[in-house]
Amino acid sequence: MVAAVATPPVLNDVSQDRARWKYLDNILTRRGPFTDEQCNPGPDLIETLSKAKVLVIGAGGLGCEILKNLALSGFKDIHVIDMDTIDVSNLNRQFLFRAADVGKPKASVAAAFVERRVKGVSITSHCGKIQDMDEEYYKQFQVVICGLDSIEARRWINATLVGMVDMDDPDSLKPMVDGGTEGFKGQARVIFPSMTSCFECQLDMHAPRAAVPLCTLATIPRQPQHCIEWAHIIAWEAERKEDILDTDDPAHITWLYEKANARAAEFGIAGVTYSMTQGVVKNIIPAIASTNAIIAAACCNEAFKIVTNGIASYMGLENNYMMYTGDGDSGVYTYTFLHEKKDDCPVCGNLARNMEINSELTLEEFIEGLAERPEAQLKKPTIRTEEKSLYYQAPPALEEQTRPNLKRKIKELLEDGEEIAVSDPAFQIDFKFKMVFSS
Ligand SMILES: [Zn+2]
Numbered sequence: 001m002v003a004a005v006a007t008p009p010v011l012n013d014v015s016q017d018r019a020r021w022k023y024l025d026n027i028l029t030r031r032g033p034f035t036d037e038q039c040n041p042g043p044d045l046i047e048t049l050s051k052a053k054v055l056v057i058g059a060g061g062l063g064c065e066i067l068k069n070l071a072l073s074g075f076k077d078i079h080v081i082d083m084d085t086i087d088v089s090n091l092n093r094q095f096l097f098r099a100a101d102v103g104k105p106k107a108s109v110a111a112a113f114v115e116r117r118v119k120g121v122s123i124t125s126h127c128g129k130i131q132d133m134d135e136e137y138y139k140q141f142q143v144v145i146c147g148l149d150s151i152e153a154r155r156w157i158n159a160t161l162v163g164m165v166d167m168d169d170p171d172s173l174k175p176m177v178d179g180g181t182e183g184f185k186g187q188a189r190v191i192f193p194s195m196t197s198c199f200e201c202q203l204d205m206h207a208p209r210a211a212v213p214l215c216t217l218a219t220i221p222r223q224p225q226h227c228i229e230w231a232h233i234i235a236w237e238a239e240r241k242e243d244i245l246d247t248d249d250p251a252h253i254t255w256l257y258e259k260a261n262a263r264a265a266e267f268g269i270a271g272v273t274y275s276m277t278q279g280v281v282k283n284i285i286p287a288i289a290s291t292n293a294i295i296a297a298a299c300c301n302e303a304f305k306i307v308t309n310g311i312a313s314y315m316g317l318e319n320n321y322m323m324y325t326g327d328g329d330s331g332v333y334t335y336t337f338l339h340e341k342k343d344d345c346p347v348c349g350n351l352a353r354n355m356e357i358n359s360e361l362t363l364e365e366f367i368e369g370l371a372e373r374p375e376a377q378l379k380k381p382t383i384r385t386e387e388k389s390l391y392y393q394a395p396p397a398l399e400e401q402t403r404p405n406l407k408r409k410i411k412e413l414l415e416d417g418e419e420i421a422v423s424d425p426a427f428q429i430d431f432k433f434k435m436v437f438s439s
Pocket residue numbers: 197198199200201202341342345346347348349
């Protein structure tokens with residue numbers, strides 16, 4: 001007897017290609033309950049999608065997911081930009097990379113992988129900084145999807161896209177879909193530059209993490225992390241002052257872990273672990289693959305709905321911000337809401353933003369504080385008023401000339417209610433603040 005070998009049906013290229021897209025075609029050719037009035041499902045829509053040029057910024061944890069999702073959603077002209085090279089620690093979740101790829105640029109490796117797996121998709125990669133590209137470059141895309149972890153890069157692209165809007169040219173408005181994750185939390189949002197709340201309007205959603213006051217660590221720890229910080233900052237200094245702490249040395253981490261554990265026991269606090277010790281000391285937020293997958297999926301769905309002109313209603317004017325939490329403490333939870341545009345947004349608003357300030361502070365203390373203020377987050381600011389230069393980071397001659405101001409108090413330099421302009425080399429715009437003295 002001859003063993004029966006099942007022969008796979010032979011399909012010609014075209015039908016094979018269409019068979020793969022059967023379910024996608026169903027969506028694109030039929031009107032659904034959430035399809036916008038202005039959207040026309042049908043064969044033309046399949047073509048619209050395949051011709052749309054989209055830009056993905058970032059080819060890391062979110063970027064790998066986004067590129068794969070877009071390719072499998074019918075997008076055929078995808079561009080990706082990323083400045084990083086592949087590190088061995090990326091391999092557990094950045095699934096387009098293999099051990100042999102370590103050291104190579106993320107953008108080109110990710111592009112080649114997806115092109116191999118999804119025939120007919122073209123992914124153009126660019127290894128470099130987004131700041132190297134000009135408006136002409138960004139103008140060619142229909143939508144920009146960001147899968148970045150850097151707040152600074154997202155502020156830059158947001159300001160660029162808002163700045164590109166020309167009221168007489170509808171094509172100058174590029175929707176920006178932004179995904180972000182931090183451990184088990186994440187968010188997906190859609191920004192229609194100049195029309196809806198922009199990344200800068202929403203900056204306070206990314207408040208820098210508040211430091212735990214030293215007195216809490218020293219006297220009444222409440223959380224396991226407080227005990228670890230105590231071991232890290234206080235116990236090490238007191239008992240091993242002569243040793244330089246090396247956070248990559250397992251013996252050092254073990255010592256801190258044991259110290260923290262003993263302190264936790266003393267205060268009846270549970271939960272100190274070795275890996276938590278490592279995380280707190282090295283200030284690591286773990287990257288969670290499932291969070292990236294969920295957020296990237298949400299971003300790609302939004303891009304798909306925008307490019308199809310509303311095959312289902314997309315985020316934008318009525319709601320624009322989806323947040324997701326998947327951690328064990330608060331449960332799995334998602335909420336979508338409208339984040340409103342701010343009139344005093346330095347990027348898309350036209351009013352100076354009020355900034356409350358203690359006028360007894362020196363200019364230097366004020367500048368240091370700017371990095372931590374949720375609404376500013378500026379690390380190398382140059383500050384001036386309409387009449388005078390308060391402090392310039394560069395050029396050296398101006399820095400030297402304005403340096404004496406650093407030691408002067410705010411009240412000696414400014415009037416209550418006076419406006420200042422702050423610029424930072426990381427951004428091309430001036431941030432306007434109206435200084436309101438609190439004392
Ligand atoms: Zn704004």
